[in-house]
Amino acid sequence: MPKQLEDKVAIVTGASRGIGAEIARLFAREGASVIVAARTMEEGQHFLPGTLKATVKEITAAGGNAIAVQMDLANEADCKRLVEEAHKNFGSVDVLVNNAAVNWYIPIKDFKVSHWRAMLAVDLTAPFLLAQFVIPEMIERKRGAIINISSGASRGPGAGPDYKTKPRGGTVYGTVKAGIERFTQGLAHELFEYNIAVNSLAPNKVVPTPGTLHHKLVDSMDDPRGEPPELMARAALLLATADPKKLTGRIAYSQDLLKEFGML
Numbered sequence: 001m002p003k004q005l006e007d008k009v010a011i012v013t014g015a016s017r018g019i020g021a022e023i024a025r026l027f028a029r030e031g032a033s034v035i036v037a038a039r040t041m042e043e044g045q046h047f048l049p050g051t052l053k054a055t056v057k058e059i060t061a062a063g064g065n066a067i068a069v070q071m072d073l074a075n076e077a078d079c080k081r082l083v084e085e086a087h088k089n090f091g092s093v094d095v096l097v098n099n100a101a102v103n104w105y106i107p108i109k110d111f112k113v114s115h116w117r118a119m120l121a122v123d124l125t126a127p128f129l130l131a132q133f134v135i136p137e138m139i140e141r142k143r144g145a146i147i148n149i150s151s152g153a154s155r156g157p158g159a160g161p162d163y164k165t166k167p168r169g170g171t172v173y174g175t176v177k178a179g180i181e182r183f184t185q186g187l188a189h190e191l192f193e194y195n196i197a198v199n200s201l202a203p204n205k206v207v208p209t210p211g212t213l214h215h216k217l218v219d220s221m222d223d224p225r226g227e228p229p230e231l232m233a234r235a236a237l238l239l240a241t242a243d244p245k246k247l248t249g250r251i252a253y254s255q256d257l258l259k260e261f262g263m264l
């Protein structure tokens with residue numbers, strides 16, 4: 001069976017661990033050359049497990065093609081360098097997955113403006129910058145896919161009795177995720193005529209990752225209340241390969257999307 005991303009080049013941010021690493025591994029298995037980006041290159045550089053080196057090692061051990069770019073998404077020059085590295089090593093970018101995000105569960109009364117700026121920089125400004133850096137070549141080729149990883153937090157915490165059991169303090173996180181969804185829809189509208197698909201993707205349930213484990217959103221990496229990360233990866237693959245004329249501007253949820261296309 002032909003691989004779905006043969007000869008394609010994909011950037012995946014936040015691929016040192018969690019959902020990003022899972023997406024990078026699946027894209028590479030499907031033939032893409034993958035540029036994995038994050039801050040953690042080596043063990044010991046971050047308190048959470050997972051490194052870019054390990055993701056690249058797993059991909060190449062399985063016969064795939066990947067390079068690591070150590071960078072900080074909060075830094076505009078680093079965002080530019082990431083796309084330049086993709087061009088230098090592989091010549092183009094066909095798929096951009098804006099997956100990385102930070103999330104601090106801090107109530108607004110204690111949320112420093114430095115936290116606000118840092119969260120906006122990584123979760124919203126970086127996806128905007130990276131999109132801006134890859135769009136010109138996509139427009140020229142009239143082909144491309146941009147996937148912005150979002151969250152059900154964009155819909156708000158809701159009201160009612162469960163406010164006592166849900167983790168509080170995710171207000172800014174929900175705000176930036178609402179922002180990335182609006183950005184997705186606007187960009188999809190702008191790029192429709194160029195055959196470029198722009199979609200957002202969120203999991204239907206909490207995905208056990210080093211991040212969600214740290215925030216105690218799940219009890220373990222195999223917490224049965226969670227959604228396996230493969231579903232996000234498979235849904236991202238679907239969005240990376242779908243016809244942009246038929247599937248763009250969607251605020252998609254992993255399991256709903258896979259069901260819609262008969263894949264779950």
Ligand SMILES: NC(=O)c1ccc[n+]([C@@H]2O[C@H](COP(=O)([O-])OP(=O)(O)OC[C@H]3O[C@@H](n4cnc5c(N)ncnc54)[C@H](OP(=O)(O)O)[C@@H]3O)[C@@H](O)[C@H]2O)c1
Pocket residue numbers: 013014015016017018019020037038039040041046071072073074098099100101102103122149150151152202203205206207208209210211212
């Ligand atoms: N897991 C879930 O249940 C869930 C639910 C809804 C939405 N999401 C979304 O899914 C995405 C991935 O979540 P996850 O649970 O896999 O997260 P995670 O385990 O916390 O991993 C986050 C990734 O982002 C990278 N990152 C963070 N700050 C960065 C920076 N300044 N520069 C470069 N890279 C940075 C981290 O790498 P370094 O630390 O090495 O830089 C890491 O690879 C996020 O957008 C999240 O909002 C997840």
